Amino acid sequence: MHLGLDGKIALVTAASKGLGFAAALALAREGVQIAICSRSEQNIHNAASQIRELTGESVLPIVADVTRPEDVARSVQETVDHFGGLHILVCNSGGPPAGTFESLEEAQWQQALDSTLFSTTRLIRSALPHLRGWGRIIVITSTSVKQPIPGLLLSNTIRAGIVGLCKTLSQEFAPYGITVNNVAPGSFDTDRLRMLHERQARAAGISLEEARRQAEARIPLGRLGRPEELAHAIVFLASEAASYITGQTLIVDGGQTLGI
Numbered sequence: 001m002h003l004g005l006d007g008k009i010a011l012v013t014a015a016s017k018g019l020g021f022a023a024a025l026a027l028a029r030e031g032v033q034i035a036i037c038s039r040s041e042q043n044i045h046n047a048a049s050q051i052r053e054l055t056g057e058s059v060l061p062i063v064a065d066v067t068r069p070e071d072v073a074r075s076v077q078e079t080v081d082h083f084g085g086l087h088i089l090v091c092n093s094g095g096p097p098a099g100t101f102e103s104l105e106e107a108q109w110q111q112a113l114d115s116t117l118f119s120t121t122r123l124i125r126s127a128l129p130h131l132r133g134w135g136r137i138i139v140i141t142s143t144s145v146k147q148p149i150p151g152l153l154l155s156n157t158i159r160a161g162i163v164g165l166c167k168t169l170s171q172e173f174a175p176y177g178i179t180v181n182n183v184a185p186g187s188f189d190t191d192r193l194r195m196l197h198e199r200q201a202r203a204a205g206i207s208l209e210e211a212r213r214q215a216e217a218r219i220p221l222g223r224l225g226r227p228e229e230l231a232h233a234i235v236f237l238a239s240e241a242a243s244y245i246t247g248q249t250l251i252v253d254g255g256q257t258l259g260i
């Protein structure tokens with residue numbers, strides 16, 4: 001299959017580790033010039049060096065917090081200034097805090113909105129002028145958009161709105177040659193998931209290993225996802241091969257979500 005990604009330019013946010021890093025690495029392996037951002041200067045520079053070493057591609061590290069509107073606009077501008085354009089935007093951010101309705105405070109709602117929904121709308125607003133003609137927008141969401149996850153009320157609530165946003169933009173941006181899709185990961189072996197398993201283990205009075213074992217037992221394929229397995233779905237949606245796919249949610253979860 002011809003992916004047609006060689007020489008394209010991408011910005012992947014929240015990409016010093018985990019799913020964002022895997023997406024950036026997989027795109028770079030296909031010859032994409034990559035800008036990546038995260039809040040920690042040391043982590044994002046380390047990530048960029050790693051991708052450069054593994055792929056030989058040019059990688060631009062940007063220190064930016066996607067909850068801050070000025071950082072979002074600067075990330076897009078620095079990418080365009082450095083590489084001379086932007087074709088692919090992968091919107092990722094830190095996950096919203098875990099908790100139930102009664103345990104979550106107003107400030108955490110705002111934090112979650114800034115981190116997930118508003119980081120996405122702001123990134124898209126800044127990137128839009130550069131994506132016109134040939135563009136790909138891919139948002140990393142969660143299976144919570146199809147099936148609420150116990151204890152993740154903010155993800156369950158806000159990410160559904162992001163899917164509404166993506167579907168609407170797929171209509172509004174189609175005349176510009178821009179596709180808009182989201183990938184919905186199930187349970188991937190990252191620091192974020194480890195943190196959630198630690199929380200579950202504490203609540204249930206079991207070990208971390210037991211919490212992980214129980215999580216794996218709920219997945220039909222019998223194991224957590226490897227970050228590169230989500231990244232491959234992102235590469236496909238970013239590619240020329242996915243030119244007729246827009247407004248979709250691609251669930252990547254080892255069979256965990258039962259809705260049809």
Ligand SMILES: NC(=O)c1ccc[n+]([C@@H]2O[C@H](COP(=O)([O-])OP(=O)(O)OC[C@H]3O[C@@H](n4cnc5c(N)ncnc54)[C@H](OP(=O)(O)O)[C@@H]3O)[C@@H](O)[C@H]2O)c1
Binds near residue numbers: 020064067096188
């Ligand atoms: N892992 C899963 O199974 C799973 C499943 C469903 C959904 N998700 C969602 O997918 C996203 C990524 O998850 P992950 O598992 O890859 O998490 P992770 O391993 O904890 O990595 C999070 C990344 O985001 C960066 N980051 C966090 N807050 C940021 C901010 N405000 N601005 C810029 N960068 C920021 C972090 O770097 P710095 O600390 O340097 O900023 C790090 O690179 C999250 O929204 C998560 O909820 C994950």
